Amino acid sequence: MKEFPMLTTIGFDADDTLWHNETFFRLTQDRFTRLLADHSDPVRLHDRLLAAERRNLGAYGFGVKGFTLSMIETAIEVSGGQVPASVIGEILAAGREMLEHPVNLLPHARATVTALAAEYRVVLITKGDLLDQERKLAQSGLGELFDGVEIVSDKTPEIYRAAFARHGTGADQGLMVGNSLKSDVLPMLAAGGWGVHVPHELTWALERADPPTGHGRFHHLPDLSLLPDLVGKLASPHNR
Incomplete structure (x- = not known):
């Protein structure tokens, strides 16, 4: 006893x-940066994504799903609404991969x-x-x-x-x-x-x-x- x-x-x-957790967020953010390279430089994109994450915490909370939605929102913003559907699909796939990653x-x-x-x-x-x-x-x-x-x-x-x-x-x-x-x-x-x-x-x-x-x-x-x-x-x- x-x-x-x-x-x-x-x-x-x-x-x-x-x-480990943040490691996978960083890897996904690097992938996101490459996907949006035609629309934003990495520093500006990072700042916009961080602002979206901060803004969305109250609605989406912490975790992969909120991060994925913030990436999509940021992609729409920095592209002036012109982000291709294929890029949105890639972002969603990246989020799913994070949710399936081994511990x-x-x-x-x-x-x-x-x-x-x-x-x-x-x-x-x-x-x-x-x-x-x-x-x-x-x-x-x-x-x-x-x-x-x-x-x-x-x-x-x-x-x-x-x-x-x-x-x-x-x-x-x-x-x-x-x-x-x-x-x-x-x-x-x-x-x-x-x-x-x-x-x-x-x-x-x-x-x-x-x-x-x-x-x-x-x-x-x-x-x-x-x-x-x-x-x-x-x-x-x-x-x-």
Whole structure:
């Protein structure tokens, strides 16, 4: 039977924390750039696409489907409505390929989740399209390790308080680990918990934020292999 110290529950982000994700977005964006080469230079196209993604988050949410729709919208805009149907078809095909791409776990993901699941409650908290995230979790082989799974439309202090209340003993006794300072760390700190930043080599522009240097519950780790030792230190009686 598990014993739960003051730190009882570990939350994991999914995309670019446990498995690769942004890499496939970048590859698709490069393909999009080549498709629209006759209508826009790469820098202008990137700026227009990013603006469309930001504008559409409230309607489409996070994930591949919203990204695909934003690419189509951008293609129509930069071409003055003259983008060929064949290009739209290529964009749709690229989106489908992203939704079918095999899941590639990041280094230390399986070992770290397994080790922590033996001692603590572990929960997956991820943004994105419901069907796509369920597919990736199933293919990852990590699903049975989690005590709970939350697929949310956004990550806010309120979302974290509710998730850690459902699956743990409250956000103040929870820790959230992820690659995004904006989504995984800052709102968890605001909810009263610990936030651990494990960066990925690629970060979407809309997920960038400044690190909360000096915050007593913020930690930075170069990779997931160091997380069990950090959790053990934070959970020790000396830190209560």
